[in-house]
């Protein structure tokens with residue numbers, strides 16, 4: 188007989204606060220601080236800033252540690268951009284991973300991708316450079332081309348210096364049609380950082396897994412369907428998996444906790460399969 192654990196994942200209609208998911212306009216205290224977060228993010232994420240961050244974090248000289256150590260460290264991180272989540276970050280990682288595992292039991296790489304997708308948020312901690320929230324979390328978007336209106340709280344881009352730069356404020360900006368997302372500079376944050384960590388440490392996670400990590404906050408693309416003119420064929424293939432992932436990542440945010448010790452052995456075996464024991468961060 189099927190137990191509750193064997194049932195397919197059901198996406199809820201409401202978040203843990205009884206609101207719609209990703210409602211950035213609802214009147215509440217939380218909404219105000221989320222809006223203030225996006226004001227700062229949209230003003231400060233520029234081509235110059237991203238260029239500096241890529242160079243700095245590309246050194247991977249902050250710490251040597253395992254993937255699991257980082258999962259535990261993530262519990263110290265608070266995400267001020269998220270209107271749907273109040274739980275410790277490790278719960279969010281495990282909730283996402285276990286939800287996907289229910290419906291895609293054979294795609295072990297996808298379970299692991301879910302487990303690690305937000306680990307990059309550690310760059311907000313002092314020992315990783317202590318970056319401000321606007322440089323770590325929130326939705327992401329390309330810099331170096333026009334900011335699309337599908338970005339939440341789009342109006343704040345008006346105070347971004349790139350908004351007024353003629354080289355950057357056209358549809359393609361410094362890019363060309365179909366150039367591929369790999370050639371596009373995304374706003375700096377936990378996605379691009381974790382992608383860098385995985386790649387530079389020689390992870391064998393499939394290309395779709397690496398793509399999910401790198402673009403999971405790129406809602407203007409994967410949910411609004413904008414910026415597709417920058418994609419190439421490989422991006423189109425990988426985007427299919429990002430759509431799958433997104434459903435489980437977003438709608439698994441709930442108050443139902445996962446027993447960490449119970450599932451840890453399974454995830455440790457996946458980490459061993461796809462990552463070296465210690466990584467440079």
Ligand SMILES: O[C@H]1[C@H](O)[C@@H](O)[C@H](O)[C@@H](O)[C@H]1O
Nearest residue numbers: 266268269324325326403404
């Ligand atoms: O607030 C959330 C949160 O920071 C997530 O980790 C990120 O991936 C989302 O795109 C963002 O909207």
Ligand SMILES: [Fe+2]
Nearest residue numbers: 279304305436
């Ligand atoms: Fe997440």
Ligand SMILES: [Fe+2]
Nearest residue numbers: 304305403404
């Ligand atoms: Fe994220």
